[in-house]
Amino acid sequence: DQQVKQNSPSLSVQEGRISILNCDYTNSMFDYFLWYKKYPAEGPTFLISISSIKDKNEDGRFTVFLNKSAKHLSLHIVPSQPGDSAVYFCAAADRGSTLGRLYFGRGTQLTVWP
């Protein structure tokens, strides 16, 4: 099951710079996308979402971009902070499942160094 792919298992960024995390999907039925952050020994924490009617959603330092034609989304974190170091999961939901079935990518470990 490779419906949601995060091809970069890790990303290392200097504090203050931009972090860009990428995600691709294959299922054209997906119409809602979310990013979750996960620290060790904790569950995933919701970060930001976007529906397919938009191409951008911004919340503070976090912006998610959606390119439907390319079936690609990205999460931008500006400026990056050491506390942002975590695993970031991209997740997607489709129209046929209205009750919270999310399809996750494998995650990208972000490390922000001072």
Next chain:
Amino acid sequence: EPEVTQTPSHQVTQMGQEVILRCVPISNHLYFYWYRQILGQKVEFLVSFYNNEISEKSEIFDDQFSVERPDGSNFTLKIRSTKLEDSAMYFCASNRDRGSYNSPLHFGNGTRLTVT
């Protein structure tokens, strides 16, 4: 901020034994879920539950698995006869509104199940 709580944090069991993983969802949430993550793998959907019945389940959720809301606060996942491949982190989640469009899932910290 209210949170989803899961107990125990770590459960070790022998193959063939039954285990029950417990969760207390956020109090005003109506939709409940179990997900799992095998080490190094993706977080995978197991089951969703609403109004005291299963709404949707994945192919992973076979007859060995069951869920229950025995009272007004707990939500449990039972594995009847555990197998080695059931070893994983199990996450409980809940949300308030119908579907993730309106409210994202809130996850607990997980129960690490180790089957020996």
